[in-house]
Amino acid sequence: MAESLVYSEVKYKKESNADTGRAGPQIKESPEDDVVYAAVVHKADHTNQPNPPTLHSPADSSPKGSKGIRRRGLLLLAVVVLILILGVAISLSLYSGCQSAKCNDGWEAHGRQCYFFSTKSLIWTLSQEECVHKKSHLAIINDEKEQKLLMEIIAPKMQEAEDKFWIGLNDKQTEGKWLWVDNTPLTNKGFWLNRQEPDNWKGKNNEYPNGEDCVRMGEIDFIANSAAGWVDTACERKFKFICEAEACL
Known part of the structure; x- marks a missing residue:
């Protein structure tokens, strides 16, 4: 020294x-x-004097300090991205996802689709929640072939007048604007039971003041070779329901 x-x-x-x-x-x-x-x-005699304190600037401007700051920033960014990815993955897995090629137990396989036909009755909102819990959604009917298939399946399941099934169609957001549960619009005229449907009926004694905003399908006396089968109904009524999920290949 x-x-x-x-x-x-x-x-x-x-x-x-x-x-x-x-x-x-x-x-x-x-x-x-x-x-x-x-x-x-x-x-100058520094033999018995303590070393003077070393002053540090608030931010370490040395290359080593800068590298540490960058590393912490990248780590924080990675954590945020991971959280976002996990959130999206969980949402997708709860909502859609796919099942094994043969479908889960209690489900029926038809082509690339798996269907679950409930034996209990719930209001429309709870029916959708039940489907989501099963990693699926209320049935989205894309064409006449699928409509006829589902009507043929539920025909023997309807033993009573109220043995009808909710599907994933509603106009809860805007009256007359029918949307599926994935927010895609109804692009065709649909498969309404007769020319009077949908009619947004409020009940005999106005027991359904909000009208009929959800759709169910199934009538005991429907014509088997007809695709017509949809009826708009008050969402708070209880019916069975059809869940749908894609089968993994």
Whole structure:
């Protein structure tokens, strides 16, 4: 360790001729001539002194510090992205997903679709929640072939007048604008039971003031070779329901 030097300044006053008693030429002195400067060098002794504290800036600007900050930032970003991905994955798995190629126990396989036909009756909203719990959704009917297939399946399951089944169609958001549970619109005229449906009936004594915003299918006396079978119904009524999920290949 290099030794430190401390400089001191010592001033000496010149003696005048009068003080020495010597005769000699008189020299006019300037004020500065009264002082003689001498530099004295002292060696600083740090033997018993504690080391001075090291000061750090609030943000470490060294390459090592910058690298640490970047690493923490990237780690935080990775955690946020992972949380988002997990959230989307959980949502998708609860809503749609797919089942094994042969469908789960209690389900029926038809082509690439798996169908579940409930034996209990629930209101429309709870029926959809039950389907979501089963990693599926209320049935979305895409064409006449699928409509006829489902009607043929539920025909022997309807033993009583109220043995009807909710499907995933409703106009709860806007009256007359029919949407499936995946928010896709009904693009065709649908498979309504007769020309009077949907009629948004409010009941004989106005027991359904909100009208009929959900759709169920199935009538005991429907024509077997006809695709017609939808009826708009008050969502708070209880019916059986059809869940649908895609079969994994």
